[in-house]
Amino acid sequence: MSDDEQRGGGAGSAHRAGGLLGDLQAADERPVAPRRRADAERNRAQILAAAERLFAEQDPRSVTMDRIAKAAGVGRATLYRSFADPSSVAVALLDEHERRLQGQLVHGPPPLGPGAPPDERLAAFYLAMLDLLERHLPLALGAETGPARFRTGAYGFWRVHVRTLLVDHGVEDPDPLTDIALSPLSPELFQFQRRELGLSVERVGRSLTSFARQLLRSGNAV
Amino acid sequence: MSDDEQRGGGAGSAHRAGGLLGDLQAADERPVAPRRRADAERNRAQILAAAERLFAEQDPRSVTMDRIAKAAGVGRATLYRSFADPSSVAVALLDEHERRLQGQLVHGPPPLGPGAPPDERLAAFYLAMLDLLERHLPLALGAETGPARFRTGAYGFWRVHVRTLLVDHGVEDPDPLTDIALSPLSPELFQFQRRELGLSVERVGRSLTSFARQLLRSGNAV
DNA sequence: GAATAAGTGGACACCTTGTCCACTTGGCGT
DNA sequence: ACGCCAAGTGGACAAGGTGTCCACTTATTC
Secondary structure (H helix, E strand, O other), X not given: OOOHHHHOOOOOOOOOOOOOHHHOOOOOOXXXXXXXOHHHHHHHHHHXXXXXXXXXXXXXXXXXXXXXXXXXOOOHHHHHHHOOOHHHHHHHHHXXXXXXXXXXXXXXXXXXXXXXXXXXHHHHHHHHHHHHHHHHHHHHHHOOOOOOHHHOHHHHHHHHHHHHHHHHHOOOOHHHHHHHHHHHHOHHHHHHHHHHOOOOHHHHHHHHHHHHHHHOOOOOOO | OOOHHHHOOOOOXXXXXXXOHHHXXXXXXXXXXXXXXXXXXXXXXXXXXXXXXHHHHOOHHHOOHHHHXXXXXXXXXXXXXXXXXXXXXXXXXXXHHHHHHHHHHHHOOOOOOEOEOHHHHXXXXXXXXXXXXXXXXXXXXHOOOOOOHHHOHHHHHHHHHHHHHHHHHOOOOHHHHHHHHHHHHOHHHHHHHHHHOOOOHHHHHXXXXXXXXXXXXXXXXX
């Protein structure tokens, strides 16, 4: 991603929708795209850096376009040229961090990558996501407003991955179950468990691990 | 609830926090409370009626205090006297609908009420919640902004219920698993499954049913 | 080193938010 | 009955956010 918003300009959102695995380390220069100007590139970097700071410092929901622009030292139009709203900025930022995990799921060693049985892969995926959430919770929360996280390309990726695991395991009707299996990873929920309930990451992780095993019990399709 | 916000006035939120089962058909007149005036009661009813209409008509997220006030034909201060923000209004509205289910979970016949094995009760609970979501999705979505649904009294109720089922089943560490078991009921997720994926309520329901059985397999603590 | 189109910044008009205060009105005591 | 007075009311207010627009600046191309 990180290329998708570059012409977001006006109103609509420009999230990656379909092509997943294709552009993991995708081409940077398509023959068609006119390429960004140097100052635009610089501004984009400033925006992302400033936004990451803002999301971490204050309530991620209260980060506004206005403040991102001011913090980055650019005008509002410049910011709107790249991103439609604050959550788009958070999505772009999160995406950078999620890429690594996405690569590992597809090409990495087991149990995260291919090779291990589905229940172990699911458990490993849960733990990796928990780690991601723990490290980048403000961004994950900031990315959750508006059309919600289900519309992001990243969610589509996780969906494809989990659905594959379910199919590998021989689940009867994988589609509804895919999102059910992903629902415990909601950033809002994670924040609630950590902050309000005071649960440790490890404790949540252990629960998710046995949850994964229970869900994909070997030799027992749901 | 429907008593909790009556003096919400200023800033904080006045959600029911702890005492669950206690006030199911609770006292309406405490000896202490000075009781509401007739015009206030009338206005409150107008507000709720207007709000229910607004939430159903437009994007639940775009319902503002200003518009609720105008639609109800009352001033802004009047509205703020009862509710802190639009999602509080949605919560109050939802609460009325949720009361019935809450009563059934505690006093009703099995499998919803006591008497059936935990996995059947969980499955029945899922189906009942799905029905609730299907019928009042706009309200559920409208109630989800801000401090999110985890803070509402209703969520606390579902938590207690599900946790009890998990404990009855002999689950090892019920606390983290409670919220995990509740996470598939997120209104946002439900909307995504219905509208974007085009899944029928029945299909989601079947998945949740087998999910419940898988989670609470008889004779097999997680 | 000019041409040109992408990129920029700030101003604009509009909307929402909470709060405040002068006023109205319902309910209680006599 | 009736008048008191606090609960209840409505609209005004300032602060601040949103998207868009347009005249200007500047990197790249020829």
